[in-house]
Amino acid sequence: MAKRPKKQDLLQLLLEAAKNHGEESEQDMEVGDLQEIVAICWSCLTQAQQKTVALTALKDFGHAQWMTPEKVTINDIEIAKDD
Numbered sequence: 729m730a731k732r733p734k735k736q737d738l739l740q741l742l743l744e745a746a747k748n749h750g751e752e753s754e755q756d757m758e759v760g761d762l763q764e765i766v767a768i769c770w771s772c773l774t775q776a777q778q779k780t781v782a783l784t785a786l787k788d789f790g791h792a793q794w795m796t797p798e799k800v801t802i803n804d805i806e807i808a809k810d811d
Contacts, residue, residue: 742765750758770778 743762746758746761746765749761750756770781773781
């Protein structure tokens with residue numbers, strides 16, 4: 729019986745596949761593959777989960793001006809966690 733991969737192993741497999749694709753062709757291919765993976769994951773999230781991810785990522789990427797820990801404004805678009 730085949731061993732079932734762990735969730736982290738599956739993530740590593742996806743990341744390595746994207747990296748290999750970029751190494752075999754162009755680096756843009758890796759970026760495109762990663763963007764596609766993010767889009768697929770995003771479509772699986774609820775609206776509340778999407779807001780949580782957006783708030784966390786914007787804060788971590790330094791592209792947001794924080795008004796409160798629960799609300800962010802970027803490019804004149806306000807995202808509140810409890811909307």
